[in-house]
Amino acid sequence: MKKKWIAAGAAGIFLLSASAGVYAGNNLQQIKAFLDPSMKFLVNGKPFQPQNDKGAALAPISYNGSTYLPVRAISNALGVSIEYNGATNTVILGEKLAGVPIADSYGNSGSQRTKDPQSTSYNGKDYKDVHFNNLKGARSDGFMLYPKGKYQKLVLQTAAIGEDIEEFFVSDSDSDVRLKSDSIAVADGLKTYEIDISGYESLFVHAKIKDGGSFFVPLTTSYYK
Incomplete structure (x- = not known):
């Protein structure tokens, strides 16, 4: 605009x-x-x-x-x-010409970040470094990102594995304002979101996962710009 x-x-x-x-x-x-x-x-x-x-x-x-x-x-x-x-x-x-991977600003107190080749591959491609929640039971999952107001856009890739994710959102962690809300179907494959994050210091990425489902986010091909 x-x-x-x-x-x-x-x-x-x-x-x-x-x-x-x-x-x-x-x-x-x-x-x-x-x-x-x-x-x-x-x-x-x-x-x-x-x-x-x-x-x-x-x-x-x-x-x-x-x-x-x-x-x-x-x-x-x-x-x-x-x-x-x-x-x-x-x-x-404004936007930078080259993207900056979100890996360096990723924050999660849990153990869902992995570089294990058995968990970092999706549809035949190894993403090397991912957020992958494949725990058991119905559960909420989330992690923090810290762009620190340096970037205009967040390009975030996600995938639902096993079961559809009916609730997914990215919010400003300071105000709890949701910048993006959606659902992720298994049939969507690797889904890409481009989200306006200008001026935001920290973000919260959330997914509500069904029993038998997993949440996959590549940290190498998701990036700021």
Whole structure:
């Protein structure tokens, strides 16, 4: 969904932020600019107050006929993920071109993560590292993911084995808001979900499994972007 900015008296908005960690060393140029705390902003028709990463209010900077706001404030307002690459001095907004496997941010206090080749294969393909719940009895299963607000999308692959999974969801663990709810049929095979996770720090993945059923999630081909 496209989102628009309405900024009274602004000649333009340029994204620049010390809060994103952008320091260019000798490339910095000193300028004379002015803070303008009187300027107001609307995002999709609603009032918006720019803030830094600690929640303190920020005033836009007016310089040479243009209005400057921190890039992190822009990303928060528009629901776009942000990351800073210090090695290349690059601010990354939105989706990354390459996916980042969820394996490194996977968290589960149980023993359902496995790299045992007898459990990591599905339909003839070995996924090497998976979440696989094949315990006995009807049960609830779940695990945590920690994207830490760095990514725009979660591409999650799942499969029901033996019995259909009638209840499956991914939620924001802080607010319990469900970002995706569905059922997974055995006949679906390996099912792929693309879920908007912009700005979310931690996620909870849940499945309600029937007796005789298993829940399979490859951690190598499920990824953030």
